[in-house]
Amino acid sequence: MNDVKHPAEGARPNFVPEAPVKLLSAAEMKEAVPRLGLLLKACVEDGAGIGFVLPLDEEKAARFWRDKVGLLEEGGAHVLVAREENDIVGVVMLVPAPQDNANHRADVAKLLVHPGHRRKGIARKLMEAIDGLALSLDRWLLVLDTVTGDRAEKLYPTCGYRKVGVIPDYAYGSHGTLDATTVFYKDLRSGAADS
Numbered sequence: 001m002n003d004v005k006h007p008a009e010g011a012r013p014n015f016v017p018e019a020p021v022k023l024l025s026a027a028e029m030k031e032a033v034p035r036l037g038l039l040l041k042a043c044v045e046d047g048a049g050i051g052f053v054l055p056l057d058e059e060k061a062a063r064f065w066r067d068k069v070g071l072l073e074e075g076g077a078h079v080l081v082a083r084e085e086n087d088i089v090g091v092v093m094l095v096p097a098p099q100d101n102a103n104h105r106a107d108v109a110k111l112l113v114h115p116g117h118r119r120k121g122i123a124r125k126l127m128e129a130i131d132g133l134a135l136s137l138d139r140w141l142l143v144l145d146t147v148t149g150d151r152a153e154k155l156y157p158t159c160g161y162r163k164v165g166v167i168p169d170y171a172y173g174s175h176g177t178l179d180a181t182t183v184f185y186k187d188l189r190s191g192a193a194d195s
């Protein structure tokens with residue numbers, strides 16, 4: 001990956017995360033699409049309930065990320081990746097709310113760590129970087145949801161997220177049965193996340 005200047009580079013936040021996390025420009029995202037597709041596919045095949053059902057082919061997984069390149073160019077989404085030995089092993093996306101009355105809020109989506117690189121603190125580093133990225137954009141209210149009972153449900157409270165509640169039968173899991181989802185939020189204003 002190189003630091004190719006993009007015409008819409010102005011939409012890129014002025015935020016530099018700590019290695020191994022990196023904020024992708026739209027050009028870098030384009031280059032990373034095949035690897036991100038493989039990461040998505042590996043997570044879905046491992047049972048992650050992240051919007052896809054099995055079987056998921058490589059092209060469809062890659063398309064999900066390719067479709068986000070335009071959003072990155074416009075500043076409608078931001079993508080952080082975690083790298084090990086020049087390979088992308090984790091990703092997470094910040095999607096600022098587009099509504100005029102919600103310019104303090106953002107969704108956190110598609111936190112994925114490759115099954116071969118789990119329990120090494122990669123997700124935690126990505127979630128720490130998301131806080132910095134969000135604050136650099138003046139977005140201090142973060143919202144996310146995750147499959148109820150999934151390991152990610154244990155992760156978010158340790159990152160300062162508060163559980164809102166559970167929506168039953170929210171979506172089909174990768175294996176075709178309906179799962180509940182648990183909604184969380186985090187308030188990044190000073191001290192509020194710990195209260």
Ligand SMILES: CC(C)(COP(=O)(O)OP(=O)(O)OC[C@H]1O[C@@H](n2cnc3c(N)ncnc32)[C@H](O)[C@@H]1OP(=O)(O)O)[C@@H](O)C(=O)NCCC(=O)NCCS
Pocket residue numbers: 043048049050110111112113114117118119120121122123124125145146147150151152154155156158
């Ligand atoms: C959930 C996920 C992102 C965690 O990634 P990870 O890099 O392994 O997580 P970390 O090593 O940073 O773990 C951070 C904390 O999360 C919790 N956690 C993570 N995996 C866990 C597991 N298998 N069992 C219990 N707790 C777990 C723990 O509290 C852990 O802290 P600890 O290691 O100090 O105990 C990863 O398992 C994944 O990609 N899953 C599939 C995709 C998915 O479901 N994403 C969430 C979408 S909302």
